[in-house]
Amino acid sequence: MDELEKTLDPQQAAIEAERCLYCFDAPCQEACPARVPVPEFILSIRSGNLHGARVLLQESNPFIETCGRICPEESFCQSVCTRAHIDTPLRIRELHRSVTDRTDPADRMELPTGIRGKVAVVGAGPAGLSCARELALNGFRVHVFEQLRPGGVPTQEVSRRRYPAEVDERETGFLVSRFVAHVWSHRVSDISLLLGDYAAVFVATGLPGEMMLPVEGMALEGVFHARALLRAVKSGETSGVGRRVGVVGGGNVAVEVATALRDEDPTRDVTVIYRRGIKELKAFKREVDAAIAAGVTFQFLAAPDRVIGQHHVEGLQVVQTHLCEEDETGRCKFEPLPGSMYVIPLDTVVAAIGQRPDAEAFSQLARNDAGLISVNEEMQTSMPGVFAGGDAVHGAQTVVEAVRDGKRAAVSIVTYLAGGK
Numbered sequence: 491m492d493e494l495e496k497t498l499d500p501q502q503a504a505i506e507a508e509r510c511l512y513c514f515d516a517p518c519q520e521a522c523p524a525r526v527p528v529p530e531f532i533l534s535i536r537s538g539n540l541h542g543a544r545v546l547l548q549e550s551n552p553f554i555e556t557c558g559r560i561c562p563e564e565s566f567c568q569s570v571c572t573r574a575h576i577d578t579p580l581r582i583r584e585l586h587r588s589v590t591d592r593t594d595p596a597d598r599m600e601l602p603t604g605i606r607g608k609v610a611v612v613g614a615g616p617a618g619l620s621c622a623r624e625l626a627l628n629g630f631r632v633h634v635f636e637q638l639r640p641g642g643v644p645t646q647e648v649s650r651r652r653y654p655a656e657v658d659e660r661e662t663g664f665l666v667s668r669f670v671a672h673v674w675s676h677r678v679s680d681i682s683l684l685l686g687d688y689a690a691v692f693v694a695t696g697l698p699g700e701m702m703l704p705v706e707g708m709a710l711e712g713v714f715h716a717r718a719l720l721r722a723v724k725s726g727e728t729s730g731v732g733r734r735v736g737v738v739g740g741g742n743v744a745v746e747v748a749t750a751l752r753d754e755d756p757t758r759d760v761t762v763i764y765r766r767g768i769k770e771l772k773a774f775k776r777e778v779d780a781a782i783a784a785g786v787t788f789q790f791l792a793a794p795d796r797v798i799g800q801h802h803v804e805g806l807q808v809v810q811t812h813l814c815e816e817d818e819t820g821r822c823k824f825e826p827l828p829g830s831m832y833v834i835p836l837d838t839v840v841a842a843i844g845q846r847p848d849a850e851a852f853s854q855l856a857r858n859d860a861g862l863i864s865v866n867e868e869m870q871t872s873m874p875g876v877f878a879g880g881d882a883v884h885g886a887q888t889v890v891e892a893v894r895d896g897k898r899a900a901v902s903i904v905t906y907l908a909g910g911k
């Protein structure tokens with residue numbers, strides 16, 4: 491399967507790097523949650539020192555190769571690039587991708603010789619592994635507990651076209667082999683069991699659950715949940731997905747699963763069914779464009795009412811909607827149009843309407859109304875010695891924000907174990 495985007499070749503990268511204005515306050519760096527030193531790495535490209543650029547990138551962001559592929563830069567660094575006032579913003583993500591595609595992971599980060607203590611990290615996604623790296627560099631022995639595969643959502647669910655296996659293996663493999671003393675392959679549900687063996691625990695379990703579509707017919711054969719299906723597509727174990735697929739939702743997960751199903755079988759009809767309009771789609775524009783290029787179609791202003799069928803899905807009954815005034819977030823509310831019910835003939839329905847935390851795990855930790863783990867400014871939970879971060883704390887975010895949390899939590903854990911606050 492071909493990747494959508496090709497790396498900038500050395501000449502293109504050099505020309506792009508020439509456009510940097512080296513602003514004294516580096517707004518791009520401030521806007522990057524991982525604080526990637528943008529002007530500095532671009533200067534290294536300009537002077538032809540790709541290895542130096544790689545070191546700068548990797549030291550600031552352990553998931554720099556992943557971010558080079560899938561970071562939504564238009565929401566972060568690129569959105570504040572001063573160059574946009576002259577012509578167009580710098581292609582910062584593509585520039586760092588061009589460096590990491592041409593260099594091996596830099597191995598100059600020395601681990602201290604003495605061991606200051608043992609810390610457990612629960613969940614080996616971007617937040618967990620970023621924290622593990624920083625703790626290991628600070629002299630701690632880190633054990634990771636992971637119920638599926640180390641790497642988290644990018645490894646388990648993001649399609650190979652956007653996130654190739656070799657990139658995943660290189661980056662996740664490097665982090666695990668270099669900075670993690672042991673990976674325990676199982677689900678943790680009781681933190682207090684770990685506190686006897688470890689000086690501190692970092693919980694970074696993401697949002698492993700999926701929201702149920704609250705309509706009749708969800709028990710029929712041919713109904714799937716998006717993220718479970720993405721994991722199945724990635725491991726090549728899809729069965730039961732038919733030829734006429736309706737994906738219900740308007741976020742990144744809906745667009746990701748729709749594109750993955752088309753990529754898997756380009757003769758399949760795949761339609762994203764969304765109750766609002768194109769402007770209200772929450773998915774990143776880049777991913778929507780890729781879905782359209784892959785042949786995914788969109789049915790807007792259609793809210794699901796019931797999945798139709800005897801034993802197997804035969805269609806999705808929807809009601810047509812119209813948009814009215816904006817809600818408190820500035821998005822248009824939708825209202826059903828009376829008498830506008832119709833059926834979309836389908837043999838497969840995929841629910842992609844949201845993610846949720848694992849409510850059964852960690853009953854000892856205080857949570858907010860949305861079920862997310864509550865933390866203070868130091869990322870400490872309600873339980874002494876237990877810290878948390880990433881999607882499990884903030885809800886659905888991005889890889890680079892999970893990296894920020896992992897790094898921050900490591901600083902707090904080191905301070906805590908040194909007897910600080």
Ligand SMILES: Cc1cc2nc3c(=O)[nH]c(=O)nc-3n(C[C@H](O)[C@H](O)[C@H](O)COP(=O)(O)OP(=O)(O)OC[C@H]3O[C@@H](n4cnc5c(N)ncnc54)[C@H](O)[C@@H]3O)c2cc1C
Pocket residue numbers: 560561562612613614615616617618635636637638639640641642643644647648676677678679694695696697698717720742743746848851879880881882886887888889890892
């Ligand atoms: C389909 C999809 C596409 C996305 N696309 C993008 C994108 O293009 N760009 C972007 O920046 N972000 C994207 N995101 C969001 C991004 O992947 C997440 O914000 C990020 O992975 C969160 O990192 P995390 O470490 O907090 O959690 P996760 O990546 O979810 O990692 C949590 C880990 O904890 C493990 N775990 C959970 N419970 C337990 C337990 N009880 N015991 C042991 N292990 C446990 C899980 O198996 C998982 O490996 C996407 C998300 C999804 C779902």
Ligand code: SF4
Pocket residue numbers: 521522523524525526528551557558561562563566567568582583586890
């Ligand atoms: S990690 Fe994301 S936000 Fe940070 S510099 Fe790279 S593309 Fe920009």
